[in-house]
Amino acid sequence: MVILETECQISAAMMLPAVLVFLLATSALGIPDWWKTSVLYQIYPRSYSDSDGDGNGDIRGIINHLPYIKSLGVGVVWLSPIYSSPWQDMxxxxxxxxxxxxxxxxxxxxxxLIDKSHQQGMKVFMDFVPNHSSDQHPWFNASRYSVGDAKDYYVWVNPKGYLGGKPIPPNNWLSNFGGSAWEYDEVRKQYYLHEFGPYQPDLNYRNPKLVEQMKDVLRFWFNLGIDGFRCDTVPHLVEDSSFKDEPFLPGCTDPNNRGCLDHIYTENQPETYDVLKQFDEMIQKEYNSTRYLVLEVYASLDKVIKYYQQQSSPFNFFLITDFKRDSTAVELAKVVHDYLQSIPSGMWPNWVVGNHDQSRVGTRMGEDLIDSMNMLILLLPGTAVTFQGEEIGMTDAYIRKDQVLDSVGRDPQRSPVQWDSTKNGGFSTGDKTWLPLNSNYWRVNVKAETAKPKSHLSVYKKTLELRRNLKNPTDFKVNTYGKWVAYFKRDSETESYFYVINLNDREEMIPTSVIGASPTVYIASENAGYSEGNKISEYLVLPPRSSVVLLAPNKMLNKLLRSA
Structure with a gap:
C-alpha cells in the first residue's frame, strides 16, 4: 500500500521544500526478484546491429554486442518483434x-541469444502482439472461408446496410492509423475489424479457442527459454459486443478524427482484463511464477492501474505523456506522486521515458536533459526501461520524404544504433541501411563515448552502478525547492544519495541546508559544471536543465530530513 503525506513549510524568506512521502510495499506478491531489481533494455532488432551487410539489423548482430549490453549493467533485454511478417507495420x-x-x-x-544472455546473467523478453495478426496469417485465410475453428478467430460483423449496392460499415469506429476500423471482405461478405492497419485484422478474444491458441504462443517461447513478454496494445484486445457507435467528446464532431471519439466500446473493456487474468494464471500454474509480462497501456491513470496483476504490470508512460519539455519540478513531483500513490498494494513501479514509438528523449525534452532523464528513471524506486541508444544520447534522425517507410511517422526514433564513426556508424558494412543514420554519428557513438571520461554513456553506467547498491525504500520522498528544482534521497547500506534536478532555463542556487551540509558530488550531468568528488559548501549552483547526485553519510542526511 502507498501512503501519502504532504508537508509544505513557507517562511517569509523562502519557500522550503514540499515533501511527498511514499511508503512502498516491501514484499511484492509473486513478482520475480530479477524484475524488481533489473533495468529493461529495449532493442529494436532491425536497427541494432547488422551482422551480414544486408542493411538490416539481425539476431546475430545482437549476440555480437552482448558484452556491450552486459557492460551497461542492465538485467533484461527486450526484443521488438522478430516474427515472420510481411513487414507492412515493421x-x-x-x-x-x-x-x-x-x-x-x-x-x-x-x-x-537466450542461452548466452542467461550465461551472462541477463533475462530475455520478446514482444507479444496479441491484438491482431497479419492478413497473411493462415488463420485469417481460413477465417475468410469459414474453415474449421479459425472461422471465428477474428471479429466479423455484417454491414450496417447498403447504399447504391455498396456495403456500409457496422459503426463509426476508427482505426488508430486513420480511416474506418472496418474492412469489407468480398469472400466472406462481412466486415472485419482492424484497430490498426487493414492488413492487421483484430483477433476475437470472445472465442475461448483463440485464447488457447495465444496461450500456446506464450508457452512456445517460454519453453524455448524466453523469460517474459512486453505485450503490445492490450487495451484493444476485446471490443463491446453491441458494436454501437462511439460517442463524440464534447465540442468535437469530426467523424474522421479518432481523437474526437470517446472510446468506451473499443478500449479497456472488462473482458480485456479477464483475458489477461487467464494469461497471468497460466504463468502462475505452469511456470511457477518465474515468467513476467509487462503491458503497453496508454490510458488514464485509473484505467492503467487496473492492469496490475500478480505476474504482469502495465508500463508507466506518464513521464512521457504528462511530463513535457516545459514542465516544472512541481509537475514532475506530481507525476511521480500520482503514480506511486495509485499502485495497488504489493505491486511494483516502473519508469519509461522513451521507446520505438516516441521521439527520443534528446529530441522530445532537449539534449540538455538527456543525462538528467536517464539518471531520474535509474534512481527512482522500481524497474527502469531504456530504449537502445538513449544511453549515448541519440536523437531522432532526419528522414527525407523519399526515405519514409512508416506511414505514421515513427522512422526518426528507429534509426540505426551509432557504434562508431566509420561507415554507417559501425551498424552495417553494406552500401545502404534500411533507414538512414542520424548524421551526428561521427561524434555521438558508443566508441567515442566509451573513450571520454565524461559522456552520456559514462553518466549512464555510473548511475546504473549506483542503482545496484541502493536499498529498496520502505519510504520514498520527493522534494521540490521552489518551482523548478526537484530532489529525492536514496540510501545504500552505509551512505545516502540525493538526486537533484534543475528544470529551469536559468541557473538555480539551492542552499545545502535544504539538501545536506557539505555533500560531495557523486555523479553530474555533462552540463552541470561539476566533477566527481567536488565538495558543495553553502550553495549548490546548478546550471539550466542539469542535475547531480550528491553523496553524504546516512546519519547526517536522516537528521536533516527529520528536522525539515
Whole structure:
C-alpha cells in the first residue's frame, strides 16, 4: 500500500521544500526478484546491429554486442518483434507467431541469444502482439472461408446496410492509423475489424479457442527459454459486443478524427482484463511464477492501474505523456506522486521515458536533459526501461520524404544504433541501411563515448552502478525547492544519495541546508559544471536543465530530513 503525506513549510524568506512521502510495499506478491531489481533494455532488432551487410539489423548482430549490453549493467533485454511478417507495420503484422523472419535469423539464433544472455546473467523478453495478426496469417485465410475453428478467430460483423449496392460499415469506429476500423471482405461478405492497419485484422478474444491458441504462443517461447513478454496494445484486445457507435467528446464532431471519439466500446473493456487474468494464471500454474509480462497501456491513470496483476504490470508512460519539455519540478513531483500513490498494494513501479514509438528523449525534452532523464528513471524506486541508444544520447534522425517507410511517422526514433564513426556508424558494412543514420554519428557513438571520461554513456553506467547498491525504500520522498528544482534521497547500506534536478532555463542556487551540509558530488550531468568528488559548501549552483547526485553519510542526511 502507498501512503501519502504532504508537508509544505513557507517562511517569509523562502519557500522550503514540499515533501511527498511514499511508503512502498516491501514484499511484492509473486513478482520475480530479477524484475524488481533489473533495468529493461529495449532493442529494436532491425536497427541494432547488422551482422551480414544486408542493411538490416539481425539476431546475430545482437549476440555480437552482448558484452556491450552486459557492460551497461542492465538485467533484461527486450526484443521488438522478430516474427515472420510481411513487414507492412515493421513486424507488428505477424504471419507466424512461432517462427522468426529470415532477415533476422532462425529459431536456433534466438535460442543461442537466450542461452548466452542467461550465461551472462541477463533475462530475455520478446514482444507479444496479441491484438491482431497479419492478413497473411493462415488463420485469417481460413477465417475468410469459414474453415474449421479459425472461422471465428477474428471479429466479423455484417454491414450496417447498403447504399447504391455498396456495403456500409457496422459503426463509426476508427482505426488508430486513420480511416474506418472496418474492412469489407468480398469472400466472406462481412466486415472485419482492424484497430490498426487493414492488413492487421483484430483477433476475437470472445472465442475461448483463440485464447488457447495465444496461450500456446506464450508457452512456445517460454519453453524455448524466453523469460517474459512486453505485450503490445492490450487495451484493444476485446471490443463491446453491441458494436454501437462511439460517442463524440464534447465540442468535437469530426467523424474522421479518432481523437474526437470517446472510446468506451473499443478500449479497456472488462473482458480485456479477464483475458489477461487467464494469461497471468497460466504463468502462475505452469511456470511457477518465474515468467513476467509487462503491458503497453496508454490510458488514464485509473484505467492503467487496473492492469496490475500478480505476474504482469502495465508500463508507466506518464513521464512521457504528462511530463513535457516545459514542465516544472512541481509537475514532475506530481507525476511521480500520482503514480506511486495509485499502485495497488504489493505491486511494483516502473519508469519509461522513451521507446520505438516516441521521439527520443534528446529530441522530445532537449539534449540538455538527456543525462538528467536517464539518471531520474535509474534512481527512482522500481524497474527502469531504456530504449537502445538513449544511453549515448541519440536523437531522432532526419528522414527525407523519399526515405519514409512508416506511414505514421515513427522512422526518426528507429534509426540505426551509432557504434562508431566509420561507415554507417559501425551498424552495417553494406552500401545502404534500411533507414538512414542520424548524421551526428561521427561524434555521438558508443566508441567515442566509451573513450571520454565524461559522456552520456559514462553518466549512464555510473548511475546504473549506483542503482545496484541502493536499498529498496520502505519510504520514498520527493522534494521540490521552489518551482523548478526537484530532489529525492536514496540510501545504500552505509551512505545516502540525493538526486537533484534543475528544470529551469536559468541557473538555480539551492542552499545545502535544504539538501545536506557539505555533500560531495557523486555523479553530474555533462552540463552541470561539476566533477566527481567536488565538495558543495553553502550553495549548490546548478546550471539550466542539469542535475547531480550528491553523496553524504546516512546519519547526517536522516537528521536533516527529520528536522525539515
Amino acid at each position: 513486424g507488428y503484422d505477424i504471419s507466424n507467431f512461432k517462427d522468426v523472419h529470415p532477415k533476422y535469423g532462425t529459431l536456433d539464433d534466438v535460442k543461442e
